[in-house]
Amino acid sequence: MICCKRVYDPEEVADGQRVLVDRLWPRNVRKEQLQALWLPEVAPSTALRQAFHKGEVDFVGFTERYRQQLTACPEHWWPLLGMAAKGDLTLLYAGKDTLHNNAVVLAQWLEDELDRQGPPSSPVCYADER
Template sequence: MSYEIMLKQIYAPIEACDGTRVLADLWPGSLSCRLLALDEWYPEIAPASQLCRQYRQQKISKPLFLERYRSELKACPDKLLPLIRFARAGRVTLLTAARQIDDSHLSVIKELTLLALAEEDASDREFCSSPCLAHTLPTSQR
């Protein structure tokens, strides 16, 4: 199955084709929820404050930031569950307050969410028990 997860900056124009709009970041200062047209604010999926601080202060490189953030999410895969549910329902637009999408953590969220969806979909196609397998065998072999 194909899933659509789009990435946008919170200041980008709101479009009808955005689908479910999820702010996957800390709250962006003085903006109101109504202005952002959010369906969900999910700050729990944002990178740890210390990791963000190290990256902003250029104490770590972008590849190291993304690697460490990927490790954070892999250590707590349940953080992806709300996004998986949204993606199964239709298009999802992940929003960030970062000035540049390329500098944000959204690509890691998208990558790991799509990977989790693919793994779930693959496991749904696998036989889980002999009764399931029996339904696939010709009657003469049961």
Template sequence: MPEIVVKRVYEPYDPEDGYRILVDRLWPRGIKKENLPYDMWAKEVTPSSGLRKWFHSDPEHHWPVFVSHYREELSQSDAVEKLMPLLASYPKITLLYASKNKEQNHALILKDFLDKKMKV
């Protein structure tokens, strides 16, 4: 089972990151595509546009409901199922996200979801 970690996309590249997956629906601000070392952009496993916009309208108060709704989206996602074999082929996966909030962001929810799914 691979180790999955999360990292802000603005943090420096480290060869120890392993397979790097950008998990934001929108390209991170201020970064040119050719300047970001990443192996895959997995837009399909990010929160839906409606859910993302709703959450960002009031992150502090929407967080608990956002977590629940995003987990539900992940549990019904074909993209997650397609991603699982790829994840299993790497010893370390780094999920890259752009959010400034390191404690409340979708990459943490995705990491938890994937960790649990791999243990099944």
């Protein structure tokens, strides 16, 4: 199962492999404190992230452009696909919006890729559903 969770939420055993998928390190979190792998290269480009936060791009546009970026660089997300295929994967993000963020888009992307490669996988879960 691939879950999305705020980096500020407490770690749980059910999280499985935890991966921070933001380009910037989250505020007020020490690197020693966070028990997670950090893959900043899988995050949306700085320009796309800034346009989304400024409101220049809505979530639908952000999703389309981010998915284009993911298509162009499979080497960035391929390790996550392997982790998800082996067990539980939690994508960590720092944003306050639990439904409209890069981790949600990435989780759906990974689920789509897993579905293309084999039998249907388990659904994506979000922090609110736990």
